[in-house]
Amino acid sequence: MAFKIKRMCYYWPTMITDCVKFAQRCKRCQLHAPKIHQPSELFSSISAPYPFMRWSMDIIGPLHRSTRGAQYLLVLTDYFSKWIEAEAYASIKDSAVNTFIWKNIICRHGVPYEIVTDNGPQFISHEFEAFCSDWGIKVSYSTPRYPQGNGQAEAANKTILSNLKKRLSHLKGGWYDELQPVLWAYRTTPRRPTGETPFSLVYGMEAVVPAELNVPGLRRTEAPLNEEENSAMLDDSLDTINERRDQALIRIQNYQQAAARYYNSKVKSRPFFVGDYVLRRVLIIKRKKARANSA
Numbered sequence: 001m002a003f004k005i006k007r008m009c010y011y012w013p014t015m016i017t018d019c020v021k022f023a024q025r026c027k028r029c030q031l032h033a034p035k036i037h038q039p040s041e042l043f044s045s046i047s048a049p050y051p052f053m054r055w056s057m058d059i060i061g062p063l064h065r066s067t068r069g070a071q072y073l074l075v076l077t078d079y080f081s082k083w084i085e086a087e088a089y090a091s092i093k094d095s096a097v098n099t100f101i102w103k104n105i106i107c108r109h110g111v112p113y114e115i116v117t118d119n120g121p122q123f124i125s126h127e128f129e130a131f132c133s134d135w136g137i138k139v140s141y142s143t144p145r146y147p148q149g150n151g152q153a154e155a156a157n158k159t160i161l162s163n164l165k166k167r168l169s170h171l172k173g174g175w176y177d178e179l180q181p182v183l184w185a186y187r188t189t190p191r192r193p194t195g196e197t198p199f200s201l202v203y204g205m206e207a208v209v210p211a212e213l214n215v216p217g218l219r220r221t222e223a224p225l226n227e228e229e230n231s232a233m234l235d236d237s238l239d240t241i242n243e244r245r246d247q248a249l250i251r252i253q254n255y256q257q258a259a260a261r262y263y264n265s266k267v268k269s270r271p272f273f274v275g276d277y278v279l280r281r282v283l284i285i286k287r288k289k290a291r292a293n294s295a
Contacts, residue, residue: 001019001022002019030279031279038266039266039267039268040267040269042263043259043263043264045151045256045260046116046152047079047080047249047253047256048079050245051078051080051109052078052080052105052109052112053079053080053113053114054080054112054113055077055078055079055105055112055114056077057074057116057117057123058117058153059072059074059075059092059120059122060073060157060160061092064173065173066088066173066174066175066176067173067176067177068176071090072088072089072091073086073087073088073089073160073179074087074089074100075153075160076100076101076105076115077152077155078198079116080201080245080249080252081194081198081201082156082191082193082194083202084156084186084187085100085104085105086160086179088176088179094122094123095127097122097128098127098128098131101115111136111137113137114137114138114139115138115139115140116140116152116153117141117142117150118144118147118150118153119141119142123141159186160186163185164178164182167181188206192255193251193255194252195248195251200244204237204238204240205234
């Protein structure tokens, strides 16, 4: 606009600033302007000081119907060790969520301090809230329609789906049978934020993987024959587990700081004040028989 005015032989010192303000006040320009993707708030992260204190929870689906009729995955990820618990369902109700947490989380890993999840109907139901209240579990909800608010869950979902696709090829309905091998591979692979495998951070030692059956290591050849040496190896692993967890926590903090520096370099603050007029985006929610998310 300022360039066109200048070509018409008009000029004043604040011409560019005035043109910018005029465009910003234009109602049609505001209604039809491209969506701003540049973040406006600084990076924030969630962590945990020890394993199984804080879990993220989400639902993946609907997926291609499996050979056993399942279409959804309920996934919980530990913030510290990155350990994943997941189970397949044909449909997920609040009672199924409560049963899953009881069997797969409380009975295996103890009562957590907090569960972070989205605003899915299964997670905001009275039955689920009462269940968490009875067990003293704090429930935190991410911002609706903002998946980044539960980034740990989104990262886990992405990894699970990617690995399932790699194992399935064209047999889409076979993902149910491949779920446990995918979880096993995830738990025994070092994670970038911690530098350790989830298995080692939980149990204090690395798992015996199938590769050791073909190329036996000391744990398959020497340790079973020498009980004293085997006991010494186990004692050493248990003695160093707290140190390894402390190092993993430091790596997580360094990883989050690096991510924050990268993210914050793109932030452009857009403050709002009381009395300002804003555009409100109306989202059309399609009603389905079952909740779909992160498919």
